[in-house]
Amino acid sequence: MLKMNGLSKVYRTHLVETHALREFSITVDEGEFVAVTGPSGSGKTTFLNIAGLLEEHTEGSYQLDGIELTGLSDRKRSALRNEKLGFIFQGFNLIPDLNLFDNVDVPLRYRGFSAKERKQRIETSLEQVGLASRMKHFPSELSGGQQQRVAIARALAGEPKLLLADEPTGNLDSNMARGVMELLESINANGTTIIMVTHDPELAARTRRNVHVIDGQVTDLRTVFNNDNVERTAETA
Amino acid sequence: MDIKPIFKTLIRNPVGLVLIATQVALTLAIIVNSLFIINQRLDNISVKSGIDEDNTLMISFSSLSDSYNMENAIANDLAFLKSLPGVNSAMATNSLPLSNSGWSSGVSSQSDYKGVEIGSAFYFADETLVDTLGVDLIAGRSFRSEEISYYYLSDELEPPVCIVSADLALTLFPDLNNPEEVVGKKIWYGGVENPKFAEVIGVINDIKAPWRGWSEPIFNRVIYVPHKPIFGKFSRYVVRAENGQLDNLVKNIQTELSNFDDQRVIRPPRPFSDIREVFVRNDKGMATTLTIVIVLLLLINALGIIGLVSFWVTQRTKQIGTRRALGATKFDILTYFLTENLIITCIGVIIGSILAMALNNWLVTAFSLSKLPMSYLLGSALLLILMGMIAVCAPAMRAMNVQPAVATRSV
Numbered sequence: 157m158l159k160m161n162g163l164s165k166v167y168r169t170h171l172v173e174t175h176a177l178r179e180f181s182i183t184v185d186e187g188e189f190v191a192v193t194g195p196s197g198s199g200k201t202t203f204l205n206i207a208g209l210l211e212e213h214t215e216g217s218y219q220l221d222g223i224e225l226t227g228l229s230d231r232k233r234s235a236l237r238n239e240k241l242g243f244i245f246q247g248f249n250l251i252p253d254l255n256l257f258d259n260v261d262v263p264l265r266y267r268g269f270s271a272k273e274r275k276q277r278i279e280t281s282l283e284q285v286g287l288a289s290r291m292k293h294f295p296s297e298l299s300g301g302q303q304q305r306v307a308i309a310r311a312l313a314g315e316p317k318l319l320l321a322d323e324p325t326g327n328l329d330s331n332m333a334r335g336v337m338e339l340l341e342s343i344n345a346n347g348t349t350i351i352m353v354t355h356d357p358e359l360a361a362r363t364r365r366n367v368h369v370i371d372g373q374v375t376d377l378r379t380v381f382n383n384d385n386v387e388r389t390a391e392t393a
Numbered sequence: 394m395d396i397k398p399i400f401k402t403l404i405r406n407p408v409g410l411v412l413i414a415t416q417v418a419l420t421l422a423i424i425v426n427s428l429f430i431i432n433q434r435l436d437n438i439s440v441k442s443g444i445d446e447d448n449t450l451m452i453s454f455s456s457l458s459d460s461y462n463m464e465n466a467i468a469n470d471l472a473f474l475k476s477l478p479g480v481n482s483a484m485a486t487n488s489l490p491l492s493n494s495g496w497s498s499g500v501s502s503q504s505d506y507k508g509v510e511i512g513s514a515f516y517f518a519d520e521t522l523v524d525t526l527g528v529d530l531i532a533g534r535s536f537r538s539e540e541i542s543y544y545y546l547s548d549e550l551e552p553p554v555c556i557v558s559a560d561l562a563l564t565l566f567p568d569l570n571n572p573e574e575v576v577g578k579k580i581w582y583g584g585v586e587n588p589k590f591a592e593v594i595g596v597i598n599d600i601k602a603p604w605r606g607w608s609e610p611i612f613n614r615v616i617y618v619p620h621k622p623i624f625g626k627f628s629r630y631v632v633r634a635e636n637g638q639l640d641n642l643v644k645n646i647q648t649e650l651s652n653f654d655d656q657r658v659i660r661p662p663r664p665f666s667d668i669r670e671v672f673v674r675n676d677k678g679m680a681t682t683l684t685i686v687i688v689l690l691l692l693i694n695a696l697g698i699i700g701l702v703s704f705w706v707t708q709r710t711k712q713i714g715t716r717r718a719l720g721a722t723k724f725d726i727l728t729y730f731l732t733e734n735l736i737i738t739c740i741g742v743i744i745g746s747i748l749a750m751a752l753n754n755w756l757v758t759a760f761s762l763s764k765l766p767m768s769y770l771l772g773s774a775l776l777l778i779l780m781g782m783i784a785v786c787a788p789a790m791r792a793m794n795v796q797p798a799v800a801t802r803s804v
């Protein structure tokens with residue numbers, strides 16, 4: 157599904173160079189649910205952004221669903237984001253002036269679906285997250301957890317192969333966080349690959365595979381480690 | 394393009410929409426009417442006097458003593474002027490087209506003034522009329538030298554013959570369609586108590602009166618009478634120069650005439666360009682002022698759009714990043730802002746068109762301006778829409794270049 161090899165990302169400003177990722181290699185198979193953990197500033201978001209084609213990497217190779225992504229045009233990358241990827245953000249990133257229906261509609265319009273198909277997909281995905289009855293509501297009229305569910309519905313409506321989530325529960329209390337996590341698990345159970353960055357060890361422990369990022373490099377922790385060990389690795393780093 | 398969601402967003406945040414649409418509407422209303430007025434003024438400015446403007450000058454003199462023989466002086470001066478190198482022709486007259494001063498009187502096609510009395514300008518001319526002014530005689534003939542007499546201010550004006558402008562001819566004799574047929578007709582003047590007539594011997598095309606006339610359209614109605622005027626100790630000549638000789642003549646003619654006869658005061662000559670300049674001064678001023686107003690309004694309008702859209706782009710940076718993350722291309726973002734701006738400008742243009750017509754209606758009744766042609770409205774609307782599109786380009790391109798990573802990076 158996703159294959160990064162010897163990838164590096166360097167941020168250059170006129171003063172400093174930040175090596176956000178170096179010699180970063182990882183393979184994620186179809187159907188996996190990967191939790192990415194690591195200290196602040198270690199490069200988790202950078203990894204997710206590159207995986208999600210929001211940023212370009214500096215060196216190395218990256219293949220997504222069999223497509224080599226180095227040197228693609230912006231238009232092509234936009235189309236891939238639209239068709240193959242779904243995003244869930246910490247801050248939900250709903251458009252405040254559009255109701256739920258129109259929010260979920262945003263990526264579908266870029267896809268060029270017919271009005272009929274869009275309507276059907278919007279209704280199905282809002283149903284899936286349990287908010288079909290509030291289609292005409294605006295984001296400000298929902299709780300945080302509900303807003304994140306709408307964002308998930310928006311990510312799902314295009315039937316992506318890979319769902320990318322950067323701290324999807326970071327702004328939610330533990331109750332709502334659990335609800336969102338359960339939703340993600342059911343999505344994964346339906347076959348969608350998920351990569352989720354999280355600071356919450358409890359959530360990370362629920363996934364089958366944990367990836368630990370330290371100082372721009374990846375330490376893959378398959379399920380051999382239990383929760384405590386993950387914590388320890390992070391501390392010793 | 395996806396107009397519906399953009400429109401919904403605008404409706405939910407109507408402040409910017411109302412602000413810019415109002416600005417566009419007011420700008421349009423003012424610009425349309427200003428353009429219309431400018432165009433009328435430009436028409437005024439480019440008016441043709443009907444004489445050979447490029448080669449014509451006017452010069453006046455006053456004698457110093459009461460015993461001075463004006464008739465001799467005029468006869469000698471004209472002979473002298475015609476003998477000067479660079480002079481094509483010269484005659485004595487009272488006034489020229491566009492000069493803002495002259496004579497006018499009511500005339501009629503009937504002795505009892507039944508029918509209509511038409512206001513007309515009166516000019517004095519001699520047998521050199523066609524040569525001296527370069528007017529376009531389209532029917533009949535010019536004056537003969539034996540028809541010319543001196544005219545003193547104390548005299549009754551009693552010309553036996555006259556030459557009229559085609560416009561006056563056809564106004565007096567609306568049944569005739571050919572100026573040729575007016576030749577030989579009688580024109581009555583002098584009022585009901587003391588009616589006198591002059592026989593029309595010629596018709597001139599497109600000659601203008603000294604002034605435009607407010608209540609009645611005197612501007613195209615002109616009568617030439619066969620006299621050399623003597624206004625007390627004062628008279629004036631119109632001189633037509635050979636092609637290219639006018640500047641020279643303007644420089645020397647005052648000295649030449651003074652040297653020829655030093656018993657009078659010769660005034661500085663006025664080339665016709667001076668006369669025209671004074672005549673169109675107000676129109677020019679108005680056209681210039683309104684042009685500046687239009688340019689300023691368009692600029693303010695553009696700045697308003699740039700300001701608001703720039704603010705929106707900054708405010709929506711995260712939203713733009715999110716849209717990019719969800720699959721929007723740069724082009725999608727660009728068209729979003731162009732479309733949004735187009736919607737706002739179009740709403741403004743529609744309201745503005747209604748305002749413009751209302752404003753024009755008021756101007757029509759209050760200042761008797763003419764009705765606004767639709768083409769002005771369409772032209773101004775297009776101009777505003779175009780300006781809006783140009784103005785929105787800079788902020789829209791900034792929006793287009795917002796990085797998709799903003800979706801995850803900004804708070």
Ligand SMILES: Nc1ncnc2c1ncn2[C@@H]1O[C@H](COP(=O)(O)OP(=O)(O)OP(=O)(O)O)[C@@H](O)[C@H]1O
Pocket residue numbers: 167168174175176194195196197198199200201202203
């Ligand atoms: N646009 C940028 N320009 C320069 N440096 C950047 C930029 N974005 C990220 N960095 C740097 O790259 C490194 C990795 O950042 P990243 O956001 O990936 O960390 P993170 O693991 O997501 O941290 P956190 O858990 O706090 O979200 C950091 O040192 C950060 O300062």
Ligand SMILES: [Mg+2]
Pocket residue numbers: 200201202322
């Ligand atoms: Mg991060």
